[in-house]
Amino acid sequence: MKPQDRRSFLNSLTLVGLSAALPLPALAAGKVKPAANSALIVVDVQNCFVTGGTLPVAKGEEVVPVINKISAAFENIVITQDWHTPGHASFATTYPGKKPFETTTLKYGMQVLWPDHCVQGTDDAALHKDLKLPTAQLIIRKGFRKGVDSYSAFEEADRKTTTGLAGYLKARGIKTVFVTGLATDFCVAWTAMDARKAGFEAYVIEDATRGIDLNGSVAAAWKQMAAKGVRRIQSGDIAMA
Numbered sequence: 319m320k321p322q323d324r325r326s327f328l329n330s331l332t333l334v335g336l337s338a339a340l341p342l343p344a345l346a347a348g349k350v351k352p353a354a355n356s357a358l359i360v361v362d363v364q365n366c367f368v369t370g371g372t373l374p375v376a377k378g379e380e381v382v383p384v385i386n387k388i389s390a391a392f393e394n395i396v397i398t399q400d401w402h403t404p405g406h407a408s409f410a411t412t413y414p415g416k417k418p419f420e421t422t423t424l425k426y427g428m429q430v431l432w433p434d435h436c437v438q439g440t441d442d443a444a445l446h447k448d449l450k451l452p453t454a455q456l457i458i459r460k461g462f463r464k465g466v467d468s469y470s471a472f473e474e475a476d477r478k479t480t481t482g483l484a485g486y487l488k489a490r491g492i493k494t495v496f497v498t499g500l501a502t503d504f505c506v507a508w509t510a511m512d513a514r515k516a517g518f519e520a521y522v523i524e525d526a527t528r529g530i531d532l533n534g535s536v537a538a539a540w541k542q543m544a545a546k547g548v549r550r551i552q553s554g555d556i557a558m559a
């Protein structure tokens with residue numbers, strides 16, 4: 319049946335006849351089915367960002383079972399890892415007299431200063447041991463230049479240096495990304511917004527993220543993401559079949 323025939327056919331149905339005449343829909347209402355050209359991006363689910371780590375996000379570890387579960391719906395999975403040098407420009411300890419969560423101005427603009435975290439090669443920087451993503455195809459590391467931070471998986475904080483992720487995804491024909499991980503208001507939000515900037519459709523799966531929330535930064539991030547066309551969904555919205 320051609321689409322226009324189908325429409326007029328549907329229009330001609332009465333409400334009573336509708337359920338009997340139509341085949342069952344493949345998906346429940348509102349479900350999102352990741353396609354072959356979709357990728358799951360799992361941002362910074364590392365020891366540093368969960369309870370016991372150097373920059374713990376409250377309840378950060380709770381994203382692990384959610385991400386493990388939804389990963390089965392994706393053919394393509396990319397993992398990111400915050401991966402800093404010792405003495406990194408984003409560390410408060412690099413600046414005498416500065417404390418974590420204060421800010422400073424670097425060449426590329428304002429920088430929040432963090433406790434030392436995710437130092438290259440340390441156990442703190444390792445992926446969470448319970449993250450089970452055997453089908454993941456790429457681990458992209460970011461923030462590895464001593465003088466530049468990188469919240470986004472796509473572009474470093476100087477807004478000039480690319481991580482190469484957009485090129486990789488495009489070369490593989492990926493059109494849509496689903497972003498999960500830590501933290502909602504920093505690396506997840508920047509990754510999702512940069513995905514939009516690079517031309518991808520972008521979803522953030524809210525219950526597969528947790529935020530740091532400095533002065534209302536989680537609410538602000540959702541607002542900014544919405545303005546860039548990032549869609550906010552829950553893991554239950556993903557069609558798993």
Ligand SMILES: [Zn+2]
Binds near residue numbers: 400402408461
């Ligand atoms: Zn970092």
